[in-house]
Amino acid sequence: MKIKRYSLIAAAAVLALSISACSTSGGDGGDSTDASKSVANVVPGALGDQSFYDDAESGISQLKSDGYATKTLQGDANNPAQWKANLQSVSTGQYGVVVIGSSTSSDTITEVAPKFPKQHYIFYDGEIDAPNVASLTYRQNEGSFLAGVLAALATTNTTDFPLATGSKKVGLVGGMDIPVINDFAAGFKAGVEAVDPSVDVLVSYVGSFSDSAKGYDQATAMFDQGADVVYQVAGGAGVGVLQAAADADKYAIGVDSNQNALQKGHILASMLKHVGASIVQAIQDDAAGSLAYGETTSFGLANDGVGLTFDDNGDIVPQSAIDAIDGYKQKVVDGELSVPSGF
Incomplete structure (x- = not known):
């Protein structure tokens, strides 16, 4: 084609x-x-x-x-x-x-x-x-690259992101272990590594795009392991991930729709397609x-077919971090950085 x-x-x-x-x-x-x-x-x-x-x-x-x-x-x-x-x-x-x-x-x-x-x-x-x-x-690998940059910035900068512990651990909860979700994961991991290769990335799969309870449990397990940020790419199941972030008093990143206001103060941004x-x-x-x-x-x-939105997030991401993310975006657009794919 x-x-x-x-x-x-x-x-x-x-x-x-x-x-x-x-x-x-x-x-x-x-x-x-x-x-x-x-x-x-x-x-x-x-x-x-x-x-x-x-x-x-x-x-x-x-x-x-x-x-x-x-x-x-x-x-x-x-x-x-x-x-x-x-x-x-x-x-x-x-x-x-x-x-x-x-x-x-x-x-x-x-x-x-x-x-x-x-x-x-x-x-x-x-x-x-x-x-x-x-x-x-x-x-989605390119948009998720920016989500990975954001997650890495948050877990390595507790001054600007006070709910982070500096654990250098972040996570991704996917709906199913399929190529399109693995494409999200590949981009996210690359974005994290671009900021700090020493940050650990935890990955798990719900096995469903609708089981929010299991999404909640998997994200909670990641927060219990020390993750400061969990990126949800699990559709309806991901609503549980966002709830888990609020209950753990940590951060999450939403996907597909602007989910920033669902758990305000805990959702750093949403990656939109x-x-x-x-x-x-x-x-x-x-x-x-x-x-x-x-x-x-x-x-x-x-x-501009994919990207992060910070609207309605309670202004919890400082402008300096947004500017840094924009810099990484421009490098991808200019071809200076190549984002791997999960396909």
Whole structure:
């Protein structure tokens, strides 16, 4: 597949201003409306994760406010057969574009898309080689590199980060041991090492993107081992990680959505992939006839497709640390630093 890159910074700003909550399942049906102005979103799980799927749905909500007829079908996170049935049900032409995402549903779209060759699909957070699928990928390793820089700065500077003990230990709790999560981990470890190679990085996997209790337990174990900061890349399960940081009176880093206010004073930043904004951009490109199906659009640090947000964190990260992180970002953009991948 060919890979294109677009900047999402303007689209993300629009979403931040206009989206205050995610829509629920259902929405406006597309059967009696112009299919070219209708979008269906198939979620291989449930909304309310305050993370990945909610961010994607924020894009659908933006499109609805822009005049699109929308429908969102939620599913059981552990029921791929249901995802397939939901995807097939909206693939018969009543929707101009059908959106589905996350690497967990790659088998679903790979199986269904060839059966509906006239249906256009947007697949986010993965790459599908099919002529009627436009793929959106995110360089989460690059965004996670900055999260690693932040974590290392926090555990080595107790003056600016008073909840840190100077243990030189940080952690990452992933949802599942799969390539996309390992891509987060590879970037995070590299960011930590860039600041201080002597900092230890603890890594564990929940085995689920929805088990917040297990996410809590794994993060608590890391804090008990002395970790000053734990980065959550576990979707809905990661909410437990953030709670564990608050209960341990330590720090966490959120992901996908701005989670900084969930446990204010304990979440240093959130690493955003701007999924919702990328979906809006892709749908706008489709309407303009410029979205290339069978190709992949990539979002990274160079086009502001990923990055850290410090908004709503209670100003617990000093400007000097933010400036240092920006310096590392520029080195990646300029090619001075190469961020390893987990793929």
